[in-house]
Amino acid sequence: MxxxxxxxxxxxxxxxxxxxxxxxxxxxxxxxxxxxxxxxxxxxxxxxxxxxxxxxxxxxxxxxxxxxxxxxxxxxxxxxxxxxxxxxxxxxxxxxxxxxxxxxxxxxxxxxxxxxxxxxxxxxxxxxxxxxxxxxTTEAYVHGWVEHIGHVWQRGDTLLARLRKDPHLARLTAALFETNDIGSRLAWTAVEGPNSWTEALAQLTVEGILDRRATVDACLARLLRGGPPADHRVFLRMLRALALSRDEEREHTADWLALASDAASVVAAHAQSVLASLALDGELSTRQLAEVSGAVLFRTEKKLVRAQLVLLGKVLTRDASAADELLPAAAQAFGHEDSDVQERALKLVERHVRKVATADVREELASAAGQLIPTLRRRAAQSLGVSPVASAPVPYEEVLPPAPEPVSLGPAPESAVELAEEVGALLMSGGDVAAFERALDGVVRHAYRNRDALVEALEPVVTRRWWDNGDAQYGFRVDDYFTRHHGLVSAADALELLLATLRGNVLTSTLHTAVRRRPGTDDCGQSALARAFEARVWEVAYRIRTEPLPFLLSTPTWDTGLLEPDELVARLDEYRRLGARVSAADFAQALLRVRRGDRAAAEAAAERAALLGTAEGARLAQWLTSVPPAVPVTRRRTSADRVLLESGEVPELQGDLPSEFQSLGRPVSVFRDRRYCNHWSDGMRQHWLALLPEQRELVAVRMLRDIATVAVDDARGAAAILPRLAESGGAAGELVHLSVAYGLGARHPEDRLAAVDALLVLAARGQLDAARLGADLGQLVRRGAVKPSRLVESARTAAATGAHATVWGILRHTLPALLADLATGETPAPARGLADLLSVAAECAERTGAREELPHLTRTADRRGSSRLVTEARRLRSALAEGVAA
Missing domain, CATH: 1.25.40 (Serine Threonine Protein Phosphatase 5, Tetratricopeptide repeat)
Structure with missing residues (x-):
């Protein structure tokens, strides 16, 4: 042994x-x-x-x-x-x-x-x-088989040859169609030829090695089941490689109907083409065509909808008797969100309505016409010889989501064990402002009460942290990790610093040096925010080691970072009773967080603070009675592809605050020397907003450059902070609105959705300046910073929530700039994107009953031709003019 x-x-x-x-x-x-x-x-x-x-x-x-x-x-x-x-x-x-x-x-x-x-x-x-x-035939085995068989370069033969020799080919091929997410692995091989899975399997069915009927059935079943895009592409390519005969296509009519109705766009298009061929050859019943048309015309893909309308037109031209079944199916497109689709459907019905044999069908068409946009609705009443079902006009009422209410922070956990559990969860997930501030205050309180008990409770949390196993595991000391090599780039880092301090892994000299450090020239716009956040954490760590604080003065009352003045006065009174020395950074952060917007409450709290008889009480009283600073003076700077804002100095923040916090009020210039920025943690932005919960413009000016990248550079994630920015306090000025404008033009859907949420929050709180936001969007579109197609998606999403008046209020200030450029031939915006934007504006105007003149709209609407741009311009003009003469 x-x-x-x-x-x-x-x-x-x-x-x-x-x-x-x-x-x-x-x-x-x-x-x-x-x-x-x-x-x-x-x-x-x-x-x-x-x-x-x-x-x-x-x-x-x-x-x-x-x-x-x-x-x-x-x-x-x-x-x-x-x-x-x-x-x-x-x-x-x-x-x-x-x-x-x-x-x-x-x-x-x-x-x-x-x-x-x-x-x-x-x-x-x-x-x-x-x-x-x-x-x-499990997922692991089939994936392994595909990868093993597909490595042609390792053997020198072809994939087709190896499949021929595989004794388990039939069983594994059948399992291939049942295995999840296999398309990405199949796609690694060649697209065509004997090294392609699609052509190899098709050839094996021709040779009789694989049962053709079973393979075709399995391929169609897989497409019906759906899955990720890679699966759609590969199995559709395989289906095409199988080259089904007309008899096989006819045998699977039910599958084509289901695929055209519900499958992914690329698969539905193929099924639609097969059904069109069957229908034009008379091998698809009128009832089947009507059923599939009803499903396809409800799809959002305009290409599929238009193709289906074309097919219906061809069938109706050949067979007039089908009008009673097919025209009601075509009329379902009257409710499509795209007015161009509505017009195409109406033209189809107008062309063939004479073939309708029964009055019931005409009444059904009249009822469906009520879904058309107003201009088409009137046209339908004239051209079809019927009147749509009349309904009493209902005054428009804007529907906005309720403004979110701030959430109060609960007290820090009383038990050290409970606190350790919360800290462990935060280290894993990052947490939000409320969770971080609770944990931070909890660590301070328990370190003051019973440091040993806290260290013991934290043992399971820190035992697997790298810094608790040795100073040089990653090639540098723990002290260097938290200072020069890494810094506190996330809230988790801040907690790790406190835990490492409690465990004795950070030198006292390192903590002392960090507390005495003064910020130099900003490395980037966000450095001032990062330094202010770090200053309090480093000072807390130093005090834990040398002179523990009983609790934090700056722990906010609300999850936005706002601190109620009465609560801060009570904390200072308790500090006085305990004889505790106030931490400079903690007190400075408390001052910046305390609510001053409610002047009556602030002045009442100031009187109580003055009676404390302490220097901090007097400072708080003076702070509460002073007028909150106005929004900083801004200057707009434009470049070839973006618009940025600079801010001036805020004198109030240049007083007796620690220098790390004075940086927050210093001017911000877009022309400063911008060095490498290591503030890569998107989760930190919410903590920066909590630094100045009543001065969000001061925070937004330092985040604007990064937020702009979601539209200009197609970056991802920076716009996630926008809902929190909208929920924060203080004036919503140029910087907040320009930030939201960039978010509405973001490349990624999740960023656009965050911007729409921020827009709705501002509207619900009565803080939205629609004219300012609309003008910003017009300028960004003109400079190419925001693509019209992305703005269209955001506008449609916002309107779909019921905020049609809000969206119209924005677009009425965006469109004139674009239409003016279009009139002079200088617009950089693609006509297609502008047409879609006009379509959204027209829908909002129709729903809200907006009646006004839109500059430069008439010139576009009067252009020759019937392009979609001109059509939508005429639709918007008609909607705005309706009732003006009355």
Missing amino acids: SSLMDAVRAGRTAEVVSLLDGMTDAERRSCFPELRALRKELRADPWTAEARRAYPALHVAGAACQTGAAGVASWLAATDMRWWQASPGVLIDVLSDRAPGWLADVVHRLAERPLSARVPYELMAGLVRLSGCPVP
Whole structure:
């Protein structure tokens, strides 16, 4: 046994195999406890050279020295040995003397493991060969088979040739169509030729090696099931490669109907083309065509809808008797969101309405015409010879979501154990402002009450943190990590600094140096925000080490960061009673957070603060009675592709605040020397807003450059802060509105949705300046910073919530600038995008009953032709003019 363990520790795999071959089953079993103990030993530090050397030999020995199939499968697929496994050939060799049934049990257990377990396909396939069992068809096995078969470059032959020789081809091919997310792996091979999965499988059905009927059925079933885009592309390509005959297409009519109705766009288009061919050849019943048309015309893809209307027109031209069934189906497009689609559908109905044989169908068409936009509705009444169902006009009422209410912070956890649980959760998820501030205050309170009990409660949280295992694990000291090499770039870092301080992993001299440090020239616009946030954290850490604080003065009352003045006065009074020395950074942050917008409450609290008889009480009283600073003076700077704002100095923040907080009120210039910015954590922006909860413009000016990247540079994530910006306090001025404007033109849908949320919050709070936002959007579109198509999506999303008047109020100030450029031929905006924007504006004007003149609209509407741009301009003009003469 000792010789086996020595060989395993030394990583001599060949010697291990030789020793195992000479052992009986009983001797092997007796070795397993020591092998398990070695595994536990290596797991504590798996990245050392000794562990990497021993793992492959341990992998082999542990598999050979167990008798249970479940235990062996668990050992072979163990996570801790995944990176240094023994080769599949060696494992198959040491297991080859087991009974076939036992081997079959092992391989099926391995195949049931998830893909993330990374069980080698070669190992599973080798065990299948040894056992003679049916091949598994699990996700892990099929993915492994596809990857193994597809590596043509390793063998020099073709994928088609290898598939021909595979003894399990039929079973695995059938499983291929049932396996989730397999398209991405199939797509790694060639698109065409014998090395393409699609053409190879199609050729095998031609040769009779695969059952063609079963393969076609399986391919269609997979497309009907749906899945990720990669699956749609690959299996549709496979279906096309199968080149179905007309008889096969007719046999699967029900599948084509379902695919055209519900499948992904690219798949639905193919199904639609097949159905069109069948319909034009008279092999699709009128009822079937009407049913599928009703489904397709409800889809959002305009290309599919238009193609279906064209098909209906062709069928009606050939068969007049189909009008009674097909025209009501076509009329369902009257309710489509795109007015161009509505007009096409109306033209189709107008062209064939004479073929309608019954009055009931005419009444149905009249009822459907009520869904048309007003101009088309009037046209339908004249051209169809019927009047739409009349309804009493209903005054428009704007529907906005309720303005979000701030959430109060609960008290810090009373139990150190409960606090440790919250801190552990925050380190994993990051948390929001409320969770972070609760945890921060809780650490301070418990460090003051009973430091030892807090350290003991935090033991499970910190025991696996890298800084608690040694100063140089990542090549630098813990002190350097939190200062020069890394900094506090996230809220989790701030908590880690406090925990490391409690554990004694940060030198007192490092804490003292950080507290005394003064900010220099800004490296980037966000440096002032980061330094102000860090100043309080470093000072808290220093005081924990030297003179613990009883609690924090600056813990906010609300999740926005706002602190009620009465609460701050009470905390200062408790500090006075305890004789505690106030932390400068903590007090400065409290001043910046205290509510001054409610002048009556602020002045009443100031009187009580003055009676405290302390320097901090007097300072608070003076702060509360002073007038809050006005919005800083801004200057607009424009470049070729963006618009930015600069801000002037805020004198109030240049007083007796610590220098780290004075930086927040210094001028911001877009022409400063911008060095590398390491503020990459999107989650920090909410904490920066909480620094100045009644001065969001001061925060927005430092975040604007990054927010602009979501539209200009197609970045992702920076606009997530916009709803919090809208919920924050203070004036919503130029900077807030320009930030929202960039968000509405963001590249990624989640950023646009965040901007729409911010827009609705501002509107619900009565803080939205529609004229300012609309003008900003017009300028950004003209400069190419915002693409019209993205703005259209945002506007439609906002309007769909019921905010049609809000959207119209914005677009009425955006469109004139674009239409003016269009009139002079200087617009950089694509006409198609502008047409869509006019369409949204027209819908909002029609719903709200807006009546006014829009500058430059008439010139566009009077242009020759019937392009969509001109059509939508005329629609908007008609909506705005309706009733003006009355």
